[in-house]
Amino acid sequence: DKRFMYEESFKTPLLIKWPHVINAGTTEDEMVQNLDFAQTFLQVAGALPPPDMQGESLVPLFKGEKEKWTREAVYYHYYEYPAEHAVKRHYGIATKDYKLIHFYYDVDEWELYDRKNDRFEVNNVYQDPKYSKVVRKMKQKLKEVRLKYKDSDSLSNQYINLYKEKGWIEE
Structure with a gap:
């Protein structure tokens, strides 16, 4: 998928x-x-x-x-939850070295992967103190790229409101 x-x-x-x-x-x-x-x-x-x-x-x-x-980095945002595929809403940024993902809407979860040392992305190192500087740096890059592409929480909320209007999600 x-x-x-x-x-x-x-x-x-x-x-x-x-x-x-x-x-x-x-x-x-x-990238x-x-x-x-x-x-x-x-x-x-x-x-x-x-x-x-x-x-x-x-x-x-x-x-x-x-x-x-x-x-230097690629931005990604998936809005379409809830929907037939049941993929949670998330956005993130990937560089050659790291990938930071934020799941939101009905959860608030962050994931960080060291793409050089964990190419299959099985170890979420977001909470690992050794990666605290990387987390800060990646969050800053994420903020900058969201501004560049004019993506925001309010845009995400527009999708939520649209889905509520269509009856796809409950109030």
């Missing part, structure tokens, strides 16, 4: 062939998202994206211009 922020559902393989631009056999491990596709297609077509459009063009990575890639 692609609704959780856990690694098995969070990652999506991406294979691209672009003769004379991407060298055969090239691999990349940068990219499906919302980067539109930006990429627009740049390749020579069109300018709307200023409020999210995502980054992948073209610099295709051309080996890694220094032009600016994303």
Whole structure:
């Protein structure tokens, strides 16, 4: 199920062939998202994206211009609970080293995973004192990216109110 922020559902393989631009056999491990596709297609077509459009063009990575890639973290937010899939509402941020997830609405749970030392994300180290500085740093990054994407608790509450109106959740 692609609704959780856990690694098995969070990652999506991406294979691209672009003769004379991407060298055969090239691999990349940068933090990219499906919302980067539109930006990429627009740049390749020579069109300018709307200023409020999210995502980054992948073209610099295709051309080996890694220094032009600016994303250090990926943000994710899942709103649709309660719904048929019963995936709890959560949002979070992932860097190459760590992943911080906050489950909210009818729970208030935080999870932190050390992606370098626990690639299967089985050990939640959020409460581990050794990771207290990481927790603070990741929460700050999370706050910044939520502001960047104009995501907020009030937006989440709009979904809750909509679901109440539709009778999907009780008052």
